[in-house]
Amino acid sequence: MSTVLHPLLKDARAVLFDAGGTLVHPDWLRLARIAECVTGRTFAPEDMRRMLYEVLRGVDRSISEGNNPVAHTQRPGWLFHDMFCALGVDEESCERMSSPMLAEHERHHLWCEMDRQAPAVIAELKRAGLLVGIISNTEDGRARETIEEIVDQFDLLVDSFVVGFRKPDARIFQYALEQLQVAPGEAVYVGDSYGHDVLGAERARLRAILLDPLDIYEGSDCARIH
Template identity: 35%
Template sequence: MPLESVFLDAGGVLVNPNWARVSEALARRGVVVETARLERAEPYAKRDLDMSALIRATTDQSRAGDYFNRVLRHAGLEPSEATDAALAEVHEYHRRHNLWEVVPAEVPPALAALRRHGLRLVVVSNSNGTLRAKLERLGLLAALDVVMDSFELGVEKPDPAIFKRALERSGSAAASTLHVGDFFHIDVVGARAAGLHAWLIDSASLYAGYDCPRFPNLSAVVEAVTAGALL
């Protein structure tokens, strides 16, 4: 069946954390780490967390502290009172505004290319109620047909229910829908359980051997889609 809809995770696909803001919060507490080092560390922290049992036993919110501390460790920092204070500031900013606010340069043209290909675009994200406002602030909302924020829905990935609700709301059929995300056990497992195709953003090539197509970024996904990879 021809591809008709593309579901997209927000974090790690359309937007990335503002590591400059994190670096600045740490610096105010005397902890110096370059933004680029935090950026390089993040894929390894996500890979640490991307374990089936851990994902099943936790929620997006309950994993947040562990996620940030793992990023710090992979960046060569040990958690301390100073880092805890900095992360508390970061968490408060995220609660109000959403820290995932850096749009990679390839994202707007990639979304435009998917649009030109006649595809319906739907965001399905584990978020905190700020997703829609954040996407509007970043200039991405107009490129999307539907936005599904797990906080508003009361269900989050990998529960297939959130994908099924996204299918219903967008008028999409599972067999002709592709989901693209950055966690195997959240995005790929959840999407497949709902009958969707699923691809993984693997920016640091950490998922060799996993049974799903892997791509370094959204531009590479677009190239595969427009080449008819699912047709």
């Protein structure tokens, strides 16, 4: 992930990021161990990663069509549940995975693998004089835990569970801009979900960049980075 020289940053005063899937990633090995204990199957990190993005793309498609699956996406562990179902795990086994997965998540956040490039990207943006913030959808108000090692680099952290608005609701973007005292046209939002991040940011009149590491959104109408 590198946004430092992206043309959309011209004249920007602030860059806002999604957290999960953008700055931090799941602990694939812990997820695979939980799944193996329940199903007896082994899952490769690269297969889980690709399927997770495919699940997100399905949600994005729903949002693009005017639907917003808020109730489903507020369910704790929904994304991993849907990912394993999409990988061919039966519904009963996916449900049986829920308890050990939530227990492991409570012990230590499952979204805990910092993107290798993120610290350097954030540092470079700060050196360029830009305000840097996070807008994250969570089911439990624990966004800060996911970026604890670099949290002091950010000027703002907005957790949907705390403020009561979730992406793609334009209000959560507007709230962040008000806190930073930045106009919509002066801000860029970077995230890995077309529906939640790109459409939400654009509705709030921010510029948006889609993080698309697997080229799933090739041919889309938005700016993309890998």
